[in-house]
Amino acid sequence: MKKVLYSMMGIAVVALVFIANVASASACFYCHYQPEVPESLRK
Amino acid sequence: MEPNLYRRLAFYLCQQNQLPAEKEYELAYALEVLFINILNLTLTLLIGWLLGVLPGTAACLLVATAYRHTAGGTHARSPWICAAITMCVFPVLAWLGAQLAGLPVVYTRVAAVAAFLLGIYAICRYAPVDSVQAPIISEARHRRLKKYSYLVIGILAAVMLLLEVGSSMWLYARTLQMCGALTILWVSFNLTDTAAKLSQLLDRQQ
Numbered sequence: 001m002k003k004v005l006y007s008m009m010g011i012a013v014v015a016l017v018f019i020a021n022v023a024s025a026s027a028c029f030y031c032h033y034q035p036e037v038p039e040s041l042r043k
Numbered sequence: 044m045e046p047n048l049y050r051r052l053a054f055y056l057c058q059q060n061q062l063p064a065e066k067e068y069e070l071a072y073a074l075e076v077l078f079i080n081i082l083n084l085t086l087t088l089l090i091g092w093l094l095g096v097l098p099g100t101a102a103c104l105l106v107a108t109a110y111r112h113t114a115g116g117t118h119a120r121s122p123w124i125c126a127a128i129t130m131c132v133f134p135v136l137a138w139l140g141a142q143l144a145g146l147p148v149v150y151t152r153v154a155a156v157a158a159f160l161l162g163i164y165a166i167c168r169y170a171p172v173d174s175v176q177a178p179i180i181s182e183a184r185h186r187r188l189k190k191y192s193y194l195v196i197g198i199l200a201a202v203m204l205l206l207e208v209g210s211s212m213w214l215y216a217r218t219l220q221m222c223g224a225l226t227i228l229w230v231s232f233n234l235t236d237t238a239a240k241l242s243q244l245l246d247r248q249q
Contacts, residue, residue, distance in 0.1 A: 013066075018212050024177065025184075026111065026112045027116075027172065028174075029076050031125050032116075033120075033124070033125030037072060037178075038068035042180055
């Protein structure tokens with residue numbers, strides 16, 4: 001059970017990193033509010 | 044959701060996966076983007092459904108997402124103002140689209156052509172419009188987003204044309220065409236300086 005939870009968290013992290021990169025690469029993700037993009041993703 | 048909650052969740056995920064500390068900011072950013080967009084999307088579709096214009100609202104959201112993704116636009120400082128704007132504007136555009144689609148065909152065609160031309164003009168003049176929270180620093184990225192904005196408006200025009208061709212077989216095509224045209228006009232307006240001033244005015248009311 002712990003192993004499944006651990007691998008699910010790994011998948012969640014990969015998905016979140018992907019979302020962060022896609023969101024920071026676009027001019028706007030979709031809605032009218034833009035959270036502050038972390039320095040490491042600014043380009 | 045409190046910004047601290049995103050950070051705490053991101054911190055927990057980083058700890059569990061033994062990631063470097065700077066990843067925490069990226070994860071917190073992704074969580075915030077995800078949460079706000081899902082909440083906005085769900086509430087907007089719900090209002091569209093309550094108004095009886097769910098497919099039109101979904102079409103408006105799709106067009107706005109595609110267009111704003113590359114062209115950008117004005118942003119509110121608060122997620123709540125953003126939610127209020129999104130929840131009001133898109134179902135209203137869908138409702139308006141449904142009403143105007145009942146007019147003679149020539150009006151839908153004029154709206155579609157006007158939206159396309161104004162979209163091209165807005166992209167040429169303003170796109171991509173960034174924000175203080177997400178500045179476009181590199182010149183190459185600026186050029187790339189502008190180029191993609193033209194591509195997106197071209198694709199949207201092609202979809203409009205397909206809907207025009209298909210309108211004899213599918214009754215709902217005219218409504219979707221009108222919804223798309225109105226959304227393109229709205230997003231194009233969001234690229235202008237007037238929209239930025241309006242947004243600042245709304246932020247000051249908070």
